[in-house]
Amino acid sequence: MRIDITLASADRNEKIIVPLHYNKVLQGLIYSQLRNRIPAVHESGWQAKGRAFRMFVFSRLNGKVERIQERQIHFLSPIRFSVASPIQSVAEALAEGFLKASELRLGSAILELDKIAVVKSPDLKSGHMRCRAISPVTVYSTMLSPEGKKKTYYYHPAEEEFRMQIEDNLRKKAKALGIPNADNRQIRLETVQTRTQDQKVLFYNNIVIKGWMGTFEFTGDPELLALALDAGIGAKNSQGFGMLQKIEKYNVRPSS
Numbered sequence: 001m002r003i004d005i006t007l008a009s010a011d012r013n014e015k016i017i018v019p020l021h022y023n024k025v026l027q028g029l030i031y032s033q034l035r036n037r038i039p040a041v042h043e044s045g046w047q048a049k050g051r052a053f054r055m056f057v058f059s060r061l062n063g064k065v066e067r068i069q070e071r072q073i074h075f076l077s078p079i080r081f082s083v084a085s086p087i088q089s090v091a092e093a094l095a096e097g098f099l100k101a102s103e104l105r106l107g108s109a110i111l112e113l114d115k116i117a118v119v120k121s122p123d124l125k126s127g128h129m130r131c132r133a134i135s136p137v138t139v140y141s142t143m144l145s146p147e148g149k150k151k152t153y154y155y156h157p158a159e160e161e162f163r164m165q166i167e168d169n170l171r172k173k174a175k176a177l178g179i180p181n182a183d184n185r186q187i188r189l190e191t192v193q194t195r196t197q198d199q200k201v202l203f204y205n206n207i208v209i210k211g212w213m214g215t216f217e218f219t220g221d222p223e224l225l226a227l228a229l230d231a232g233i234g235a236k237n238s239q240g241f242g243m244l245q246k247i248e249k250y251n252v253r254p255s256s
Contacts, residue, residue, distance in 0.1 A: 001084060001091035001230060005098060006115040007106070008078035015066060016075040016109050021203040022061065023240040025107040030058060030083055032105070033097025038090055055177070056085040056094075057232030057243045059134040078114050082134065084243065086177060086230035091118075122229070122246045124222040129229075130192065131218070131244040136200040136211025137234045138241045139165045154210040157191040166233045170224050173231050179223055187220035189233075204239055211241050 009016055019025060063079035085091045095116060098104070104111045122129070139155045139162045155162040167187045174182035194214035202209050211234070218225055232242035 001086070001088055001121070002082055002119040003084070003091060003095055003098075004080065004082050004115075004117045004119055005113070006078050006080045007104060007111040008114040010110065010112055012077050014077060016063070016077055016079055016106070016111065017072050018061070018075070018107050018109060020068065020071045020073055022073070022107065023202060023204050026058065026061065026081065027239055029104060029106050030056070030094065033094050033101065034090065037093040037097060054238035055087050055173070055231055056083060056090060057135070057230075057237040058083040058240050059243045059245075060240070082119075082243065082245075084230045084232075086173075086227055121226065122248070124225040127222055127225070128219050129217070129225050130215065130247045131229070132215050132247055133213045133243070134245050135232075135240050135243040136202070136213055137166075137216075138209055138211035138236055139234045140210075157194045157212050157214060157216075162191070163189045165235075169234065170227055173227055174224060177227075179227075185221040185224050187218065187224045190217045190219075191215075192217050204236075209236065209239075209241070215247070216244070 007016075059082040061073075061075070061079050061081050063075040063077075066074040066076055068074070083091075083094060085094070095118065098113050098116055101113070104113060137157075141153050141155070141161070143151050143153055145151050155165070166189050170187055171182050171185060174185060179185075192215040194212050198213040200211050200213060202211070216233075218228060229244055229246060231237060233244060234242040236242070
């Protein structure tokens with residue numbers, strides 16, 4: 001279930017200023033709508049194979065940028081973003097939170113709700129979808145250097161491990177949600193297009209995170225396709241990574 005949210009400054013002529021790396025403050029705004037309604041989302045999440053999944057994902061901010069200055073983005077009001085969850089009660093709690101909030105704080109900006117819309121879930125019975133990332137997809141492994149120090153390696157979409165981790169991650173999420181036979185569900189990812197400028201390097205809690213925008217294609221179990229849209233793909237979904245939007249119309253590539 002996906003929700004599109006539009007926020008505006010109380011004075012429509014006032015700029016909306018957020019940190020250049022705003023994932024943390026946007027996540028904080030989302031959690032503030034959930035904390036009292038469904039505390040488990042923040043405290044424990046949903047568990048599978050020793051992993052905790054918060055089961056929501058959100059997009060980047062969209063709006064007209066006036067300027068970027070001193071590590072801050074100056075948006076003209078309004079700004080928009082999307083948030084999704086495969087758990088209906090979580091999505092409903094989010095919607096209720098935004099609708100009833102007397103004040104919406106995004107970092108130091110005090111905003112008000114302008115619009116909110118529930119987006120109809122697409123038909124995925126065909127077992128196929130093409131989508132574009134609306135927040136960077138991040139896939140990584142933590143390794144030990146010869147000196148014994150931990151090192152994080154972020155995978156490029158062209159690497160096989162990128163595909164394999166995303167497919168396995170979706171099965172784990174399905175297992176955490178109690179979807180039957182999750183380990184054996186079929187899913188296949190193909191990277192359609194990524195460009196050099198699609199790599200995004202962001203800071204979250206002073207930690208560098210690398211991710212990729214781009215176009216991706218999935219084939220397989222319709223429930224896993226829906227999960228990719230509603231829970232995000234890859235890692236760190238609840239920190240604003242891995243949200244997808246289905247492309248409804250596109251030119252089919254000729255077979256080789």
